[in-house]
Amino acid sequence: MTLTHPLPRNEDGIAAALGILKQRYGDRLQTGTDIRAQHAHTTTWIPNQPADGVMFAASTDEVADVVRICADHHVPIIPFGTGTSLEGHVNAPAGGISLDLGQMNNVVAVHPQDLDCRVQPGVTRKQLNTHLRDQGLFFPIDPGADASLGGMAATRASGTNAVRYGTMRDNVIALEVVLADGRVVRTARRARKTSAGYDLTRLLIGSEGTLGIITELTLRLHGLPEAMASARCSFPTVEAACNAVILTIQMGLPVARIELLDGLQVKACNAYSRLSLPEGPLLLLEFHGSDASVAEQARSFGDIADETGGFDFAWSGRAEERTALWQARHDAYWAALALKPGCKALSTDVCVPISHLASCVTATQSKLADLGITAPIVGHAGDGNFHCLLLMDPDDTAEHARAKGFVEWLADLAHAHDGTCTGEHGIGQGKVPFLEAELGSATSVMRAIKAAMDPDNILNPGKIVA
């Protein structure tokens, strides 16, 4: 993978900052090789670039203190949640301090009447949902991994149910953030909407730790639906499946999830989970609402499937059957890896207008076949976002080169269809070369904002605006 130009290391500053942090925080600063490697990029074959030390912060005040120390010595700070990001966000290309926020994991307050809560950044989405369950509430964003909510905000994460509930962009009311000079600011009050000045909340969401370090989030919650139902339906072609998706969205059917699996992914799931699904394009759906409305939604989607050539349509509102219907999706990642034992995976993340989804997926399948790359495809079809999971032999450099070429080809394909190179994973290091191609001189505005908010480039340098 091409990384950006190497960033210079400030050896003296790093040594000074490490010394102060060690003296002030003792064992909460760790400098062992293993722990530093674990806090750098581990999830794809972007190279691991460890920080010089890992600091475990316990409070906003401590984060501010660490930032001030690093600011005084011009030392990079790389915020770390659970390390499940996919584009090298937690790498330290110029060294510095990895700031682990995992110990800041308290649910500070829940306001059931307002459907919101305040959490520290290290709270994971599963932890929050466990905390909320008794109150009949949930936080809907589900990127797959049990990521930290701070990290999810930082990468503007979304996942399977964005089609109904939106992304992190839509479900954060306010942030508390430590700026590059150590000041602590709140971006908004707790009202559900506001027109009070620039939307700093949205500016910080998706800024990948380059503009500020998120130390608290006020999140929007939703009432647990009274009823849920799941459905699956096979289609003769990707195009037929995408037509069903388009009709579903057009008629305003409030599907909670509508996921596409391509034939190769279904085949992988059949093998891995002992299923016998037709090995062609498959849609998996989830409906939320009252008993009556989920049944109505399922029937309406059944009608759409009929119109668009769907077959083997099945739905159920019963918990066990629901799980069985969604088994293929739950197992998709592990099933894909099992296609090629010993492989490492790289997930692409383009997102296009849904009218172009079918043609883009089909072109992608052809290209992968031409290149001899094994890569099942899953898509958040309602959003036009699809992932190819490239299964790579870690030692096969020729395959890596082909994969690199494919990733570039795919970004170009998305751009040619007015789409984006990243629907939900972010730019990080891995996609820096594509951002300018996608947004042209708008990237200079991003650089101007970065320079205004972090003039010494100490906050997660080498990401987004590198």
Add this chain to the structure above:
Amino acid sequence: MTLTHPLPRNEDGIAAALGILKQRYGDRLQTGTDIRAQHAHTTTWIPNQPADGVMFAASTDEVADVVRICADHHVPIIPFGTGTSLEGHVNAPAGGISLDLGQMNNVVAVHPQDLDCRVQPGVTRKQLNTHLRDQGLFFPIDPGADASLGGMAATRASGTNAVRYGTMRDNVIALEVVLADGRVVRTARRARKTSAGYDLTRLLIGSEGTLGIITELTLRLHGLPEAMASARCSFPTVEAACNAVILTIQMGLPVARIELLDGLQVKACNAYSRLSLPEGPLLLLEFHGSDASVAEQARSFGDIADETGGFDFAWSGRAEERTALWQARHDAYWAALALKPGCKALSTDVCVPISHLASCVTATQSKLADLGITAPIVGHAGDGNFHCLLLMDPDDTAEHARAKGFVEWLADLAHAHDGTCTGEHGIGQGKVPFLEAELGSATSVMRAIKAAMDPDNILNPGKIVA
């Protein structure tokens, strides 16, 4: 109303820019007194501060050209849509050029499969919805006035159906913007979601013309609901009505609108529209969905109303009856004005967490009574946003002073309940003093961004970050 400190006028630059624009654009630059006054603030008793000339732009290239001319001569540019904003946004406190975008009113493209469209900034929301109707689509944001979509984006407008469809923040996919140096940038591609770098789209939405001039919008559309139903229900107290709202939101009932009118507003509507509604707190609702689902929603709300002490509940899915049920809301503004013939109105705009809505509305009613100010209240109750329409004698300076005190008191009340001084009208000139109270040092981040993107402060100076 307290305005910010007077801004210095750059007389030489203004004269030079007017000369160049006149030569280049002829009659599309207007300098008459009336037209300049009409292009400055006219909607409340914030003083009218006209620009030195009004330029009618016909294209993005022309906007860029005008901005370059003004940039060369350090002359303010004040973007103008329909002039329906409420906080002095279109005033020219340092003179300069009012840039009227009303002639840029083409719907550029509609993509029904993707549920999006591209429009020029002068297209109004009603014009767009007329254009879309045949295709079974609509754009939901309804701030009351038939505002331009560029202006609605610039002020982060919302209105009666934000509770279901969100605000302008949620319904803009991408913007084309002319920056302070005349460069034209696009903030995003057309995909429904993206994690590609800083969210410049959201940064521009609500920036009130101070960071860039919106020259095209890519908007998210929605399918026209198959069925609609309306309902109304009276309540013994504001608190009972708000409890009904809270339960409605908590159970996830997807109401399209849920509006609160206080007793005085209902009384005004009875008089104005010859209705005989109980003259106490009233909720008006709208439901969108299938025939079955709107009926289910109406019945569910009826149950909630029963639980919370509601009475005179009525609902209907028939168009004429729907209109009749909502008559009070449609006429609310004119009915309020008729309470005090010859008055001028000033609308407040606080927004609080909905658990605090009842206590804030009740405290507000008491305060208004203490001050002897006539001000009916309407609220977008599902969002916690309510407006007092202060009916002022234009010649009564003592009343103005009391009103000014009330507006400050109300902002303090909202802040004390973790709310905002503006849910949807924006900061403009009128609320500049409250922004720092609301967000503290976050306003310094706003100023840093403003300085980075508009170093000479030529884009709508004196607004938000004045």
